[in-house]
Structure formats: structure tokens, C-alpha cells
Amino acid sequence: MSAALRIVLINVGRREQTPALTPPLGPLYLAAYVRQHLEVDVRIMDQREGDWPDxxxxxxxxxxxxxxxxxxCLTGAHRGLQALTQGIRHACPKALLVLGGPHVSAFGEVILEHTAADMLVAGEGERTLLHILQAFRDNQDYSTIPGLIWRSPDGAIVCNAGHGPIIxxxxxxxxxAYDLIDIRRYWANSTQVFFPMLRKYIAMFSSRGCPWHCTYCHNIFGKKFRFHSAERVVDEIAHYAKTFGVEDVDFMDDSFNFAPERVTAIADLLRKQNIRVNVAFPNGMRTDILTQETVDALDDMGTWYSSFALESASERIQKQIQKHLxxxxxxxxxxxxxxxGILATGFTMIGFPGETLDExxxxxxxVCNSKLHSAFFFxxxxxxxxxxxxxxLRDMPDRLKSMNYDDSFSYFTFDAVSNLSTVPDDVFFRFADRAYRKFYGNPRRIARIIRDTRSRRTLPMHLLYIGDYCTRDLPLRRWLSKRVPIESGLLGKRRR
Structure with a gap:
């Protein structure tokens, strides 16, 4: 019998200006999948959680x-990728280096030109990684793996035909494979939920794929909405509650509510099995298809926080970006x-090609006239x-020439790297700062935050975070991330 393949899966990046953490779901899913099908010894390293130097x-x-x-790797966490791959290549010259994640899916083969990696996996990775490991184990080439981008023995970059297979x-x-990390370390850090609170939480996907065709968005999981059954979702939540004692679940789906009957079924099963958790949707949901029945079901599930993506209030821009909200x-x-009583965060985007100051x-x-508690102006x-x-690239290539993705604040694009709008630069690059001040300058909004917050113990931190976004005080954000009080034992006690 051959020895088990020894595999390390790394979540790349440093904390820098974005201290919020989420368990590395990509590597966790990959590890679980490959060990189900092959004899492997898998380790997971989260560079962001440890904030380790290369x-x-x-x-x-x-x-x-x-x-x-x-x-x-995410775009924004990619800046040390070249040095990191070169360091690993020098230390482990015989190891196969495989890169994946959103940054690879966005930039493609150019990454091989600037790193010491052997191959790239774009899009969903489980089945493609399994094929790679089988080929590596059996000493076969990689030419038959659909969609794989790899470096041939003579150094040429090869892009295999087709797309990577999906589940x-x-x-x-x-x-x-949450057993491969210490989930408690993530409970000691702030999360992607805007309102700071350290929680005994787990992150999970209940679906993949987004059926809409927004022009600005990734296509990592494809445009077909695929989802776990309600029974599987509840079984997974029950497993985490029993195994790790979690009290909160963060769903990272792009379109959790696309099938509203499934939302209702999940809520019904949680109630029947007496599973009480607090639920958040940091990535949001499709808001204009929400019905009263679906919102009631979300409330029954224990939802206390969700993001809601507006992007633009201009109908012309909505058509242009094909969101059609x-x-x-x-x-x-x-x-x-x-x-x-659900805390609501709004996502907006400013500076679409041709966008006017009025738009x-x-x-x-x-956004300022809405009931949102908080908002981002990306x-x-x-x-x-x-x-x-x-x-x-087609309509204003000169704007792209000046763009340097390495200078971007982060993959959240808090800082503008280019002005694609019709607004003069001196106005455009200060627009978000003024928007934050106007949004949070409403006393009624602050009162609503105080009324609906999950725990008043965290209110001082909420207000400091608001001050952070109004002043763009990045050192304050890093300081805050280490001092948010933990809230435990709040099952079913969301404030109303």
C-alpha cells in the first residue's frame, strides 16, 4: 500500500487593514472532500488567522x-504571493504547488507568470483537486483535467479546454473539515458582521451559484443555483452545535433566499428539532424577492443580522450592470x-462607468432615507x-492602464483605484467619506441601532466603529478588533 499523500492547504494573506476573520471555508471543504476519496494526511494553515509572516x-x-x-487567495491578500510561493518552492522543491481561490478565478494564467506555482484551479475546486491528486499519485500528466492551467515540464503554460467540474x-x-482547525481561535476575533461582537459561531454555505448576471461580480460557483436540502442544512447546524457548542451560524451564501420554500423548510425543521441558534447573513440576500412569509421564516430561524445589496439607486445603472433590482x-x-428586529447593513457601489454625480x-x-442600520459605500x-x-477595457482602456490592484485597500475596495465615472477626481475620491458622515449623522439611525442591537454591552464598540468609518481611522479599526467584548449564552435572546 502506498503512503498517504501529505497535503497542506493554506489560506493566504495578512490582517493588514481588514482584521475581520472568517474560517477558511474553501480549504475546509477541499480537505473534507479529498480525504473522503483518497488516503491523505491533510493539514490546514490559516495565515490570516495567525497573521504569520511569510x-x-x-x-x-x-x-x-x-x-x-x-x-x-483573495484579491487584496495576493500581494505576497510571489515571495511566498518562491519561499515554499525553495524549501520544498519536490512539492506540487497548486493555487486557487477568487484571485486565481479572476486573474487566470497571468498568475503563473509571476509566481513559482505549478498550476491554477479556477472556480469550484473539489473535483479538480481530486483529479490533480490522483494524477500526481499515479505519476500521470495533467492534460485531461478540464479547465486546469498548469506548467508543462518544458515550462510552457498550458490552459486545458473546458471548465472545472462542479458538484x-x-x-x-x-x-x-472543522476538526482540522481550532474554531475557538476565530471566536476571539471580529467577523464579517458589521456590528462588532465576538460569538461562538460557525460559518457555512447552504448553497452555491447565483442565477443573476451582475456585470461586476465573480462567477466562481457558476450561474446555476445549487443548494443543500433543508434536512442537510439542519443536520449540519445540529452537528456544529453538538460538537463545538456553537450558538451562532453565519451563512456565506450569495443567494440564500432564492428558493423561499427552502427557507421555510429550514425554519420548520429547526423549530421541530428544538435547535436554537442566532443566524447572520454577512454576504446578504436578494432583497427585492423577499416576501413577508420568507422574512417571518428568517425570523423563526433566529436571524439577527443580514446585509442587503442595493449597489445603485439609479434605474439606468441597474440596467447597465444587469442587476435589475x-x-x-x-x-x-x-x-x-x-x-x-434584524440588524440591516446596506451595500452600495459608486463610480460605475459613465455614472453621474446626480446618480x-x-x-x-x-440609503440615508432607508431603514438600514449601517451601510458601506464601496x-x-x-x-x-x-x-x-x-x-x-473596450470603452475606456486608458482608465485601466493606471490601475494597480496591488494598491487596492483590500478585496472589499474601500479605496478607489480608478475613477470610471463622469465625476471629477477631486470630488469622486472624497465622495464616500461624505456619504458615511451623512448616513451616520442621522440621530434617528443611531437611536435605531441602540434599540435593535443584540447586546447593549457592545454599544460603545458599535459607536466607535461608526466613528471609524466616518473618519477612515484604520489604526482605530485594528485596535478595536482586539477589544470587542464576547457575547455568549445569547441563544434565542435577540433584542426586539
């Missing part, structure tokens, strides 16, 4: 002496959620691989 990552990888090193029935996936119904959906101001005014960034990037 030298420490290389030393830890080298001490394990892996056969395969997989690295998952059609998500219920076939094992639970993410019904804005009155969006506002109605937010109001229904807030009436149930940007309409977005700000619409600057538009055309990432490679998106339709927005292709349109910008």
Missing part, C-alpha cells in the same frame, strides 16, 4: 514535508426585516474575469 508559513510547511501544497448535488459533500421592493424588504447622490440619499473596481472589466 517566513513563518514557509517554516511550518517545510516541517511537514508535504507532497502537495494548495494555496487559496451537482451539494448534499454529496461531506461537512467542512426593483428598488421600491428592495426598500420594502429592508423595512420588513427591520420590523422583525451617485441618488444612491446615497436612498468604490467600483473592474476585476479581471468580469463583464465590467471587459466593458471597461
Amino acid at each position: 517566513a513563518e508559513v514557509v517554516a511550518q510547511v517545510s516541517s511537514f514535508d508535504p507532497d502537495v501544497v494548495g494555496m487559496r 451537482e448535488n451539494l448534499d454529496d459533500l461531506p461537512f467542512p 426593483n428598488i421600491p421592493r428592495f426598500l420594502q424588504g429592508v423595512e420588513m426585516a427591520v420590523q422583525h 451617485m447622490q441618488l444612491t446615497v440619499d436612498t 468604490y467600483v473596481t473592474p476585476f479581471p474575469g468580469t463583464e465590467l472589466y471587459r466593458e471597461t
Whole structure:
């Protein structure tokens, strides 16, 4: 019998200006899947959680002496990728280096030109990684693996035809390999939920894929909505509650509520099994399809927080970006959620190609007049691989020439890297700062935050976070991330 393959899966990046953490779901799903199908010894390293310098990552990888090193990377966390892959290559010259994640899906083969990696996996990775490991184990080449980008023995970069295979029935996936990390370390850090609170939580996906075709967005999981059954979702939550004692669940889906009957079924099963958890949706949901029945079910599930993505309040921009959001119904959906005591965060984007100052101001005014508790005003960034990037390359290539993705604040694009709008630069690059001050300058909004907050112990931190976003005080954000009080034992005690 051959020895088990030794595999290290790394979540790449440092804390820098974005201290919020989420367990590395990509590597956790990959580890669970490959060990279900192959004899492997898998380790997971989260560089962001440990905030390790590259030298420490290389030393830890080298001490394990892996056969395969997989690295998952977000755009914004990619800046040390070249040095990190070179360090691992020097320390482990025989190891196979595989890169994946959103950054690879966006930038593609150019990454191989600037790193010491052997191959790239774009999009969903479980089945492709399994094929890679089987080929590596059996000493075969990689030319038959659909969609794989790899470096041939003579150094040439090869892009295999087709797209990486996906998991059609998500219920076939094992639970993410949370046993390979210490989940308690994540409970000691702030999360992607805007309102700071340290919680005994777990992050999970209940679905993959988004059926809409927004021009600015990624296509990592495809445009077909695939989902776990309600039974599988509740079984997974029950497993985490029993195994780790979690009290909170953060769903990281793009379109959790696309199938409203499933939302109702999940709520019913949780109630029947007497499973009480607090639920958050940091990535949001499609707001203009929310109905009163769905919001009631979300409330029954224990939902206390959700994001709601408006992007733009301009109907012209909505058509241009192909989101086609019904804005009155969006506002109605937010109001229904807030009436149930759900803390609501709005996502907006400013600076779409050709956007006027009046259209940007309409977005700000619409958000300021809404029932949202908090809001983000993101600057538009055309990432490679998106339709927005292709349109910008076609219509205003000069704007792309000046863009340096390495200078971006983070993958959240808090800082503008280019002005694609019709607004003069001196106005555009200060627009978000003024928007934050107007939004949080409403005393009624502050009162609503105080009324609906989950725990008043955390109110001082809420207010400091608001001050952070109004002043862009990044040192304050890093300081806050280490001092948020933990809230435990709050099952079923969301404030109303």
C-alpha cells in the first residue's frame, strides 16, 4: 500500500487593514472532500488567522514535508504571493504547488507568470483537486483535467479546454473539515458582521451559484443555483452545535433566499428539532424577492443580522450592470426585516462607468432615507474575469492602464483605484467619506441601532466603529478588533 499523500492547504494573506476573520471555508471543504476519496494526511494553515509572516508559513510547511501544497487567495491578500510561493518552492522543491481561490478565478494564467506555482484551479475546486491528486499519485500528466492551467515540464503554460467540474448535488459533500482547525481561535476575533461582537459561531454555505448576471461580480460557483436540502442544512447546524457548542451560524451564501420554500423548510425543521441558534447573513440576500412569509421564516430561524445589496439607486445603472433590482421592493424588504428586529447593513457601489454625480447622490440619499442600520459605500473596481472589466477595457482602456490592484485597500475596495465615472477626481475620491458622515449623522439611525442591537454591552464598540468609518481611522479599526467584548449564552435572546 502506498503512503498517504501529505497535503497542506493554506489560506493566504495578512490582517493588514481588514482584521475581520472568517474560517477558511474553501480549504475546509477541499480537505473534507479529498480525504473522503483518497488516503491523505491533510493539514490546514490559516495565515490570516495567525497573521504569520511569510517566513513563518514557509517554516511550518517545510516541517511537514508535504507532497502537495494548495494555496487559496483573495484579491487584496495576493500581494505576497510571489515571495511566498518562491519561499515554499525553495524549501520544498519536490512539492506540487497548486493555487486557487477568487484571485486565481479572476486573474487566470497571468498568475503563473509571476509566481513559482505549478498550476491554477479556477472556480469550484473539489473535483479538480481530486483529479490533480490522483494524477500526481499515479505519476500521470495533467492534460485531461478540464479547465486546469498548469506548467508543462518544458515550462510552457498550458490552459486545458473546458471548465472545472462542479458538484451537482451539494448534499454529496461531506461537512467542512472543522476538526482540522481550532474554531475557538476565530471566536476571539471580529467577523464579517458589521456590528462588532465576538460569538461562538460557525460559518457555512447552504448553497452555491447565483442565477443573476451582475456585470461586476465573480462567477466562481457558476450561474446555476445549487443548494443543500433543508434536512442537510439542519443536520449540519445540529452537528456544529453538538460538537463545538456553537450558538451562532453565519451563512456565506450569495443567494440564500432564492428558493423561499427552502427557507421555510429550514425554519420548520429547526423549530421541530428544538435547535436554537442566532443566524447572520454577512454576504446578504436578494432583497427585492423577499416576501413577508420568507422574512417571518428568517425570523423563526433566529436571524439577527443580514446585509442587503442595493449597489445603485439609479434605474439606468441597474440596467447597465444587469442587476435589475426593483428598488421600491428592495426598500420594502429592508423595512420588513427591520420590523422583525434584524440588524440591516446596506451595500452600495459608486463610480460605475459613465455614472453621474446626480446618480451617485441618488444612491446615497436612498440609503440615508432607508431603514438600514449601517451601510458601506464601496468604490467600483473592474476585476479581471468580469463583464465590467471587459466593458471597461473596450470603452475606456486608458482608465485601466493606471490601475494597480496591488494598491487596492483590500478585496472589499474601500479605496478607489480608478475613477470610471463622469465625476471629477477631486470630488469622486472624497465622495464616500461624505456619504458615511451623512448616513451616520442621522440621530434617528443611531437611536435605531441602540434599540435593535443584540447586546447593549457592545454599544460603545458599535459607536466607535461608526466613528471609524466616518473618519477612515484604520489604526482605530485594528485596535478595536482586539477589544470587542464576547457575547455568549445569547441563544434565542435577540433584542426586539
